[in-house]
Structure formats: C-alpha cells, structure tokens
Amino acid sequence: MLLAGSGLEGLRLFHAERPDLVVLDIIMPEMDGLTVVRRIREIAETPIMVLSAQAVTEDDIIEGLIAGADEYLVKPVRLNEFVARVRALLRRAQIVSSEADYGYDDGYLNVDLHRRQVRVNGEKKHLTPTEFKLLVVLMENAGRVVPQRELLEQVWGREYIDDIYYPRVYVSQLRRKIEPDPANPTYILTEHRVGYRFEKQNAP
Amino acid sequence: MLLAGSGLEGLRLFHAERPDLVVLDIIMPEMDGLTVVRRIREIAETPIMVLSAQAVTEDDIIEGLIAGADEYLVKPVRLNEFVARVRALLRRAQIVSSEADYGYDDGYLNVDLHRRQVRVNGEKKHLTPTEFKLLVVLMENAGRVVPQRELLEQVWGREYIDDIYYPRVYVSQLRRKIEPDPANPTYILTEHRVGYRFEKQNAP
DNA sequence: CATCGACTATCAGTACTTTCATGATGGCAA
DNA sequence: TTGCCATCATGAAAGTACTGATAGTCGATG
16 A cells, blocks of 8 residues: 655656555645546556545536546545445456456467466466466566565465575476576576566567 | 455455555454454564444453554544554554655666666666665665765674775675766765765756 | 376576775875 | 875675576375
C-alpha cells in the first residue's frame, strides 16, 4: 500500500509502482484529482476510485467519470461500502487484466499459468513442479530482483530459508529448458550476491 | 491490495504475499479475527489493524491489542480517520518513507531502488552490491556531506569503521560508472577531510 | 522394477571485495 | 609563494565468496 500527500506525488508514485488500484481525493494540493485521473488514464487502465467532499452536484460526478474514474464516492463513506466497492472494482479489473496476468508470451517463451504449460519456440517443454513454481515467482516479480531468501521462502517454504543452494540448482535447470542460450541467459538474470531477476523480452 | 473472504483465506494470502499492512474484521467465517492476529504475530511484525462491530467493550479492545493488533477501530469508521490511522501505522512501521525514496531520475542518471537498476544516459549499468549500497546511502543523504565513518558504518558495517580507504576505492569505481566525466565529478563530490556528498542534478 | 523429481555434494570458473602501490591534489605553515 | 604532508584517486593484484554445472543418492509413484 502506498500513500501520497499530493496529486503530483501520487502521480510520481503511480509511475514508479504501478499499483493495482488507485483511490484519490478530488481535492488535493499541487494537482487536482481530475487531472491526476486523466494523466493516469493516458497511460494505464488501472481502476481508479474518486472520493469527494459532501457538496458535489450530479454534474461533478459525471465530470469525474468522464475523466476516467471507475467509481465515485461521496464522503463520508462507510467502511463497509468502501470495501464492497473496492472488491467490485478489483473483480471487474481482474477480467480485463486476467489475460495479462495469467501468462507470458513474447513469441519465443510462452507460459500459460492456467494450464501450467510452457512452450519454448513453439515446442512444449515439461517443467517439474518446483521448476514451474520458481518460474512463476520470478515472473510475478518481473523486472525486480528477487532475493535468495525470498525465493526460498516463496518456492520452498520458510523452513528452507538457509538452504542457499536450492535456487542455484533450479535456476540452472530452468535456464537449460527455457533460455535460447543457457550460458548467456536473457530471461533469468543473476544479481550476484543478491538474487535473480526475470526480464521480459521484447516480442520479435 | 489483496482481499480475503475468510480468516483462513486471509492467513493463506498473508503467507503467500507478505503484505505491508493487514486490516481485518474481528468477525469472519472459518477463523476468527483474534486467532488470525495471533497467527500472524507468530511469524511477522506486520502492522495489523482490527475492525469490529459496534457493540464492543473496553475489554474486547484490550484483548485485541494483547493478541498483537496495532490499531483497533470500531465501526462505522469514517474514511478520513481510517486513512489517517493507516498512514500513521505505516509510518510507524517505516514502510512509507518520508520522502519519495523510490529512486532518482534527472534524465541522465536514473536509479530504480525497487528494481535495483541503474541507467546512465538510457543505458543499463551494472553495479556491484557494494557499489549500489554506497550509491543508495549517498542518495538518501543527497545534498548533505556524509562523513567517512558514517559511510563505512552504513555500507560496510560498524566493524570496518577504521578502514578509511574503502570509500575512496568504491567512490572511484562508482564515478567511473555513473559520472559523465569521472575526473570532474558532478554527482559524487569530495569534501576534503570530511566525506562525500551526492548532489542532485537538474534535468536537462 | 523403472522412472521421475527432489535433494545433496563437489569443483571449476567467475564476480566481487580487499589490499596495495603509485601518483595527484589540496590545505597549511613557514 | 613555496614546500610539505595528509589525504585522495586510480589501477591492478591477491584473496574470497558466490555461482553454474554436473552427477549421484534417495524416496515416491506407478
């Protein structure tokens, strides 16, 4: 969860973090809410919920929705309602983004999380459960370095956190299966003394 | 943001995702809130906020806090208050840092703390762990001179505090990687007999 | 019993850190 | 101003820790 004190800061944070959902107040310092909505809409489909003070007219709400907000709540908001609306928004967004979230495909590497199937250059590749889980965790954190401990925790479990050789072995096996040239990896990169990083490739 | 429909599901999600903050209702299907609080507290320091229905006694609240909750709100909760409390909790847990401390970008030098990635003039530059850590510490103190000892302590550790040549070596390496002209540094400046200072540059 | 996957051990190669040697620079005292 | 010393910059060698690859053992499964 991220918090910003102004519209400008919020926008900067949005760029940096790409959250799943944005909740913002119409009245903010530095940049007003509607502007923020428009800016975000220019670059992303992220669900946006707008909150506003009491005295708003029907027109204000319509203006907000036109700007690209998905939901418009008038304060005071009951927590129950807030949660319900957030849940609904996320559920709706899931349908939109499920495709993006539920797999990866760049023409060479194709990962189908639903069917647990991996294709490399069109050919089916069989991954063992551990290999697959490792790949998923790395992909979920694409672009970011996943520290050894985090990998161990997420793939093998908390109690394996000291068995530092697990990732080595499995990354090695994964690379052999999915990398065009396992000796010069392009997908799974090593961050020496830190962890590993999955890097998305551009479709050819 | 993650949502769970029951205590059990929430606990499972918690294990899988390790969120920065947990908000839960005391009354939930499958596993009651206080149990969830205790379970989470067994394995993590994550800030927990508990919500409860109206008719609670002072004792209920105390019980919740003893179980390990950090905050206890009684419904209905005004959104303003909710946000304020969340912000306070996160600040206490030092998850939201005071200033946007998620990176730096001036068009020439780009540092992404989250991804642990540095770009110089658009090109990715690889920094070793120590180099990166040094850069981060300097950037966190941008504009201020960081004394040698402080650098040694923060980057290498308390026990290296007398090895005064470390910063020299690594500053030199860092400059070679990120400065437009390493011989005439603009980012990492030397403060003779004191330490080093990171100076933000104006975007071109 | 054969196969498969998880786990363990080993070892060479590599990346990174530490150390050292040398020359440059800055500040201060005479 | 000049010379001196402490500090700084840099390149490179030596040392260390980490990684990649491979292969073998074990247990589960069919």
